[in-house]
Amino acid sequence: MDYIASELVEELYKLVDSSDKIIIHRHVRPDPDAIGSQLGLKKLIQNKYPQKTVLAAGSTTKGLAWLGEMDKVSEDDYQDALVIIVDTANQPRIDGKHYNKGKSLVKIDHHPDVDDFGDLQLIYPQASSVSEIITLISVYLSDRLPMTNAAARLLYAGIVADTGRFKYDATSLYTFRAASFLKEFEFDAFEINDRFELMTLDQAKFHAYVYQHLTITDDQVAYLIITRENLSEFNISEEQTDSVINLASTLEGVLSWVTFVEGDGANTRYRGRLRSKGPAINEIASRHDGGGHPKASGANAYSEAELVEIIAEMGEANRVYLQEKQEEQA
Structure with missing residues (x-):
């Protein structure tokens, strides 16, 4: 199971399984890991639970629109909703309002813990990215939250970006394991790397x-x-x-x-x-x-x-x- 605490993942799974509405936030001025982990988790949940409402909250960023778009989320949507915050160390950096008005709040992050918020917290500073964490959660849960081609593309993009194409210190054995697992699915890895290098x-x-x-x-x-x-x-x-x-x-x-x-x-x-x-x-x-x-x-x-x-x-x-x-x- 690597560094992921199985008991915390089980708690997360129970919350997802019992919630009809799930809203996922990330930080302001998002990078590819923020978008990748947010939308990757959304794709995983939607695939397993097509009957659930799963929304991605926050402002749309033009430069990363190729990864995916955000949803329109109103204050009323938070009633009885499970809210998950990814890749955000402290509450002032959360993109989107009303995140604290759901029934439960979960924090999934790889930054050093500087703001203790959330009813459940999965914080792993040793992880290269939250995309890596979400990938390993899917590996652990297996058929309970199986990986898909669309989610693999998003999570791979998040890992590649946050590791500087696997050259930063945070790149670990588990990072390569996560990336290797994702590469088993169908998506264009070249397109992702090429996107990061393109400039006007x-x-x-x-x-x-x-x-x-x-x-x-x-x-x-x-x-x-x-x-x-x-x-x-x-x-x-x-x-x-x-x-x-x-x-x-x-x-x-x-x-x-x-x-x-x-x-x-x-x-x-x-x-x-x-x-x-x-x-x-x-x-x-x-x-x-x-x-x-x-x-x-x-x-x-x-x-x-x-x-x-x-x-x-x-x-x-x-x-x-x-x-x-x-x-x-x-």
């Missing part, structure tokens, strides 16, 4: 801009500030800037990196995506209205001074990490 010509030109304007500090922090003017100049959306998040990871002399994107509105706000090859950066993110994984987190800066603070704190984390490595090797 404007995005390609923006990549060149990023390499030209990245700054690398003496403490091995690479940072980039993307303004609203930059987005307009290159005709790209904030969502499309996701493609440049890890460009700095290929540069020599970079241990951690952060990309800031200026938000809309009169008030100063920068959305920061923090990444690392070693130092834990999730505590830094949590101090700046964010959170996430030790090596991949999100934060917010509400002034240029706070933006500078985040870069400085990442530099300090790098110095501590390198010092500890030296001591281990001494």
